[in-house]
Amino acid sequence: MKIGIPVWNGFVSSVFDFAHQLLVVDVQDRQETNRLEVSLEQQPGPQRVAKLVDLGVDVLLCGAVSRPLASVLAASNIEVIPFVSGPVDEVLNAYLNGRLAEPRFLQPGCWPGARRRFCRGWGRGRGHGWRGGRR
Amino acid sequence: MPDKSDKIRDVILDSISEGVFTVDLDFRITSFNRAAEEITKIPRDKALGQQCKDILRADICEAGCALRQTIDTGKPIINKPVHIVDAAGNRRAISICTALLRDANGRVIGGVETFLDMTTVEELRKEIEASWRCEDILSQSHRMLELFKILPTIAESSSTVLIEGESGTGKELFARAIHSLSLRKDKPFVAVSCGAIPETLLESELFGYKAGAFTDAKKDKPGRFALAEGGTVFLDEIGDISPAVQVRLLRVLQERVYEPLGGIEPVKADVRIVAATNRDLSQLITEGKFRQDLFYRINVVKLKLPPLRERREDIPLLVEHFIARFNRLRNKAITGVTDEVLASLLAHDYPGNVRELENTIEHCFVLCPAGIIETRHLPPGFRTSVSADFSKEAGPTNLEQMEKILIADALRRNNGNRAAAARELGIHKSTLFRKIKALGMKAKQ
Numbered sequence: 001m002k003i004g005i006p007v008w009n010g011f012v013s014s015v016f017d018f019a020h021q022l023l024v025v026d027v028q029d030r031q032e033t034n035r036l037e038v039s040l041e042q043q044p045g046p047q048r049v050a051k052l053v054d055l056g057v058d059v060l061l062c063g064a065v066s067r068p069l070a071s072v073l074a075a076s077n078i079e080v081i082p083f084v085s086g087p088v089d090e091v092l093n094a095y096l097n098g099r100l101a102e103p104r105f106l107q108p109g110c111w112p113g114a115r116r117r118f119c120r121g122w123g124r125g126r127g128h129g130w131r132g133g134r135r
Numbered sequence: 136m137p138d139k140s141d142k143i144r145d146v147i148l149d150s151i152s153e154g155v156f157t158v159d160l161d162f163r164i165t166s167f168n169r170a171a172e173e174i175t176k177i178p179r180d181k182a183l184g185q186q187c188k189d190i191l192r193a194d195i196c197e198a199g200c201a202l203r204q205t206i207d208t209g210k211p212i213i214n215k216p217v218h219i220v221d222a223a224g225n226r227r228a229i230s231i232c233t234a235l236l237r238d239a240n241g242r243v244i245g246g247v248e249t250f251l252d253m254t255t256v257e258e259l260r261k262e263i264e265a266s267w268r269c270e271d272i273l274s275q276s277h278r279m280l281e282l283f284k285i286l287p288t289i290a291e292s293s294s295t296v297l298i299e300g301e302s303g304t305g306k307e308l309f310a311r312a313i314h315s316l317s318l319r320k321d322k323p324f325v326a327v328s329c330g331a332i333p334e335t336l337l338e339s340e341l342f343g344y345k346a347g348a349f350t351d352a353k354k355d356k357p358g359r360f361a362l363a364e365g366g367t368v369f370l371d372e373i374g375d376i377s378p379a380v381q382v383r384l385l386r387v388l389q390e391r392v393y394e395p396l397g398g399i400e401p402v403k404a405d406v407r408i409v410a411a412t413n414r415d416l417s418q419l420i421t422e423g424k425f426r427q428d429l430f431y432r433i434n435v436v437k438l439k440l441p442p443l444r445e446r447r448e449d450i451p452l453l454v455e456h457f458i459a460r461f462n463r464l465r466n467k468a469i470t471g472v473t474d475e476v477l478a479s480l481l482a483h484d485y486p487g488n489v490r491e492l493e494n495t496i497e498h499c500f501v502l503c504p505a506g507i508i509e510t511r512h513l514p515p516g517f518r519t520s521v522s523a524d525f526s527k528e529a530g531p532t533n534l535e536q537m538e539k540i541l542i543a544d545a546l547r548r549n550n551g552n553r554a555a556a557a558r559e560l561g562i563h564k565s566t567l568f569r570k571i572k573a574l575g576m577k578a579k580q
Contacts, residue, residue, distance in 0.1 A: 014196055015193075015196070018196070018197070019197070
């Protein structure tokens with residue numbers, strides 16, 4: 001499974017729409033096997049999603065995301081966990097261990113239904129170990 | 136517990152219609168007013184203490200934070216247009232200003248950012264811009280806007296169209312617009328530059344040939360008319376075609392059939408012809424270089440495109456358009472041109488029309504690494520022509536002087552008729568009168 005995280009200075013980028021760098025992490029059996037960073041600079045929304053599809057990203061952990069872009073991501077069958085904030089490695093670790101629902105990883109100001117609508121399994125995994133979806 | 140001065144500060148900030156927030160030196164939000172809550176859709180209690188990038192969520196937060204620039208340099212930033220994503224997931228256009236925040240001793244303790252929701256303004260701007268655009272053509276000149284109005288009607292008909300205009304005025308863009316707006320839009324659009332193809336090859340290029348038509352013609356080759364079947368053929372520089380091709384073209388237009396070279400069976404042609412020329416076809420007829428009957432066949436609907444020097448009001452709009460385009464293509468962030476550069480661009484006569492203006496902006500992009508395009512980035516011809524024009528005037532080059540020159544030019548072209556000059560300049564005649572008076576111009580200018 002591949003996890004995409006828009007990053008900036010070691011933190012999850014605050015808005016996926018405007019992020020410049022994307023970290024792509026390969027995960028197998030909850031263990032990171034490989035990671036690479038790619039540029040998203042100057043790419044409008046749909047091209048960003050196309051890049052994610054090309055890279056084979058299954059899950060996107062990101063900060064805020066606009067509704068139109070969230071819809072394109074959903075239509076591209078990419079699982080989105082939006083409004084995530086914090087240092088990248090801690091966020092990744094929390095996701096792999098089902099602890100991403102902790103308040104410290106929550107970006108303030110999440111549009112109603114955003115997480116319910118775009119992340120299958122969100123909430124069910126709260127504090128109960130791995131609920132990362134596809135492997 | 137907030138003290139009394141904090142409460143007073145909050146009341147004052149809440150009474151402001153612009154969004155306002157302040158940050159400390161770690162970029163954590165220390166105050167957040169009501170308008171900021173409304174624009175970002177994030178309540179004050181959730182915003183306070185958070186990193187401003189997680190609350191404002193603007194496109195500049197990571198690569199070019201305005202507050203960071205102000206805190207680093209001490210210089211305020213005024214009216215910078217940016218985009219944000221609010222907590223409801225909407226993208227909004229805002230305009231921001233930043234300034235330093237100092238304590239009673241003058242020590243910098245953070246920054247303040249004010250921002251104005253520009254969504255409505257942006258929507259109105261887009262609406263206005265949409266009225267200046269027809270397919271890929273951009274103009275706010277009244278002459279072009281009249282063409283935009285009739286273009287859909289012309290496109291819907293199946294009539295042959297003749298587009299006249301100097302080189303670089305956008306004849307092919309108009310031809311493409313006619314095709315895109317027509318019922319043939321899903322079929323091919325085939326452009327043929329008649330002047331660029333050797334006379335001997337043009338016939339086979341247009342109508343194709345059969346195997347064995349000449350040495351090396353080993354198999355059939357479809358011509359441009361066959362490739363455009365059901366669609367549109369754009370014949371550019373039609374004034375340059377030879378008499379032999381003119382005869383064959385006349386047959387296509389009259390009978391809607393043609394014969395490929397070496398063919399014996401006539402082939403039906405279901406294509407619409409849009410022809411264009413930068414030459415005076417009537418003159419060519421007089422000189423015996425162009426068939427009169429062909430002229431009448433192609434001159435069913437005629438569009439005459441004005442040269443750029445006759446629609447100078449489009450220059451700022453086109454400059455902005457080309458800058459945005461080259462920014463995308465060259466991955467740059469040029470913000471615009473200086474007043475002097477705009478004055479130079481407005482003063483030029485553009486024998487190469489819009490193409491020349493586009494090439495000029497491209498030249499500036501090569502020489503200007505970032506920021507704003509200045510006079511030194513212009514091609515040498517522009518710099519000298521402007522300095523020559525302005526050598527007549529005392530004082531520095533500025534927009535006022537440019538206005539004076541443009542108004543004088545328009546009046547001269549229209550024999551002093553102010554109403555006609557105002558029409559040409561795209562302004563109301565009372566505006567022109569006011570400008571003439573304000574600029575201290577004499578009536579006969």
